[in-house]
Amino acid sequence: MFTRIVFDRFTAFQKADIVFSPGINVLIGENGTGKTQVLKALYAAADVSVTKKSFAEKLTKVFLPSREHINRLVKRGVGRGSGSLEVFRKIGTEELRLRLSINSWEDSHLKATLSGHKKTWFEHPVHSVYIPVKEMLANAPGFKSLYETRNIHFEEVYADIITKALLPPLRGPSDTARRKITSILQKAIDGKITVQKEEFFLRNKQGNLEFTLLAEGFRKLGLLWTLVQNGTLLNGSVLFWDEPEANLNPKLIKTLIEVLIELQRMGVQVFISTHNYTVLKEFDLQLTQTDKVCYHSLYRSQNTNEVEVNTTDQYDLINPNKILDTFTDMYDREIARSY
Amino acid sequence: MAYIEKDLELFPAPGLNVIKFDESYTHGLTGYDMKAVDYIIEYSDFYVFLELKDPDAPNARSRNKQEFINEFKADTLKTSLSKKYRDSFIYRWAQDKVDKPIHYYVIVSSTSLKNVDYGVLTDKLKKFLPQQHNKAWKRKLAAKCLVAPIEVWNKEFPDCIIRRRSLIGHD
Numbered sequence: 001m002f003t004r005i006v007f008d009r010f011t012a013f014q015k016a017d018i019v020f021s022p023g024i025n026v027l028i029g030e031n032g033t034g035k036t037q038v039l040k041a042l043y044a045a046a047d048v049s050v051t052k053k054s055f056a057e058k059l060t061k062v063f064l065p066s067r068e069h070i071n072r073l074v075k076r077g078v079g080r081g082s083g084s085l086e087v088f089r090k091i092g093t094e095e096l097r098l099r100l101s102i103n104s105w106e107d108s109h110l111k112a113t114l115s116g117h118k119k120t121w122f123e124h125p126v127h128s129v130y131i132p133v134k135e136m137l138a139n140a141p142g143f144k145s146l147y148e149t150r151n152i153h154f155e156e157v158y159a160d161i162i163t164k165a166l167l168p169p170l171r172g173p174s175d176t177a178r179r180k181i182t183s184i185l186q187k188a189i190d191g192k193i194t195v196q197k198e199e200f201f202l203r204n205k206q207g208n209l210e211f212t213l214l215a216e217g218f219r220k221l222g223l224l225w226t227l228v229q230n231g232t233l234l235n236g237s238v239l240f241w242d243e244p245e246a247n248l249n250p251k252l253i254k255t256l257i258e259v260l261i262e263l264q265r266m267g268v269q270v271f272i273s274t275h276n277y278t279v280l281k282e283f284d285l286q287l288t289q290t291d292k293v294c295y296h297s298l299y300r301s302q303n304t305n306e307v308e309v310n311t312t313d314q315y316d317l318i319n320p321n322k323i324l325d326t327f328t329d330m331y332d333r334e335i336a337r338s339y
Numbered sequence: 340m341a342y343i344e345k346d347l348e349l350f351p352a353p354g355l356n357v358i359k360f361d362e363s364y365t366h367g368l369t370g371y372d373m374k375a376v377d378y379i380i381e382y383s384d385f386y387v388f389l390e391l392k393d394p395d396a397p398n399a400r401s402r403n404k405q406e407f408i409n410e411f412k413a414d415t416l417k418t419s420l421s422k423k424y425r426d427s428f429i430y431r432w433a434q435d436k437v438d439k440p441i442h443y444y445v446i447v448s449s450t451s452l453k454n455v456d457y458g459v460l461t462d463k464l465k466k467f468l469p470q471q472h473n474k475a476w477k478r479k480l481a482a483k484c485l486v487a488p489i490e491v492w493n494k495e496f497p498d499c500i501i502r503r504r505s506l507i508g509h510d
Contacts, residue, residue, distance in 0.1 A: 330456075334453075335449075
């Protein structure tokens with residue numbers, strides 16, 4: 001479970017220190033406040049614990065700065081300097097730390113310095129999945145091999161999600177928690193997902209419908225079904241989902257949040273970013289006292305114009321809540337128009 | 340007995356204890372900058388603090404339009420409604436009448452507003468009341484807080500319905 005991240009002159013952040021919930025973490029904030037960067041940094045740190053690859057290289061592949069120059073991730077400022085990020089996670093009672101320091105004058109990821117509990121970090125894999133904003137399963141056939149053999153300009157999260165979705169289903173009967181989640185999803189998408197030669201289909205009474213012909217909202221829920229079915233999302237794993245509401249009908253958002261909460265109850269740590277009032281409100285309506293949640297509001301300080309973060313475990317105390325402010329503005333305009 | 344609030348009337352069933360709270364004879368502290376909710380209704384296991392807002396009242400728009408719009412802006416409502424609740428709470432505390440949970444209902448009668456508008460106003464009010472604080476608070480300031488249209492109120496409290504007077508033959 002990730003417990004904390006500390007940024008120092010990294011991407012959008014001058015300095016930031018965010019403490020996470022072991023359950024659900026909801027990141028809100030206007031464009032350009034670094035929500036996706038938090039998700040990507042954590043995902044890279046999780047992924048290398050499994051693949052044993054270089055953290056600096058993974059960050060470069062996931063963020064994809066121009067010419068893959070890692071020093072472009074250092075927040076721009078006056079003169080030379082260094083940037084760093086520090087990720088913390090808990091294994092039992094022990095808190096592990098992994099820190100990467102990048103010099104603004106060195107563009108190769110090989111020059112970045114890794115420190116902290118390096119050995120223990122790589123000895124204890126944490127399985128994770130990152131679902132990017134753009135749906136990719138419809139484009140799966142051939143994409144994986146193309147990405148592996150050619151230098152195509154895609155953030156690695158797109159190749160990773162296809163690889164994880166293509167894993168075969170887990171053997172043996174699924175436990176109660178997994179069955180509950182898959183049945184909620186099957187009801188919503190009215191079928192199950194099958195794969196034939198890297199091509200995804202929705203199978204139901206009408207037959208097989210290829211993903212390219214399926215509404216994008218259903219593809220997203222289908223992806224979630226696949227990840228639960230093949231064991232990518234199990235107790236102890238981490239789900240990162242950037243703007244899950246994209247292309248999803250508001251009616252399906254209720255189901256989506258229900259599934260995210262159930263995953264959390266099953267022991268999956270969840271990180272999502274959102275701009276959507278319905279997503280935020282569904283959490284408020286569906287979460288119970290025993291669920292674990294933190295809302296992280298990322299905003300630019302009026303004094304310094306730097307990104308700052310406020311964290312709360314209560315919906316009413318999200319501050320600032322730019323999503324609510326936007327709807328309040330719409331209410332005000334409705335009043336002005338109507339009377 | 341019906342309680343009249345401009346074009347709206349509150350029609351409680353016999354025996355239901357309703358206090359018209361925003362009156363000099365029941366409250367009388369407005370001169371001390373203490374605001375009051377319109378009504379307090381006592382049920383067996385909770386109190387209702389009720390505030391009525393009626394932008395659809397037939398004569399409501401005859402005054403200065405901008406002033407009218409400002410009165411119903413979310414920020415104005417947020418400030419005035421939270422103050423009314425808190426001041427009423429303090430008044431009742433001093434009376435030793437905070438012996439049951441309090442449910443705060445703000446009824447806004449407007450045909451222009453959609454469900455989402457009521458939801459947004461509820462969120463805004465809960466946030467600035469504030470209904471709850473961090474872990475230092477052991478209880479919520481209001482056990483329940485809802486901004487809603489008349490229909491929602493009437494469904495929830497059929498023994499104390501709100502009616503529009505101009506629609507039932509009163510001027």
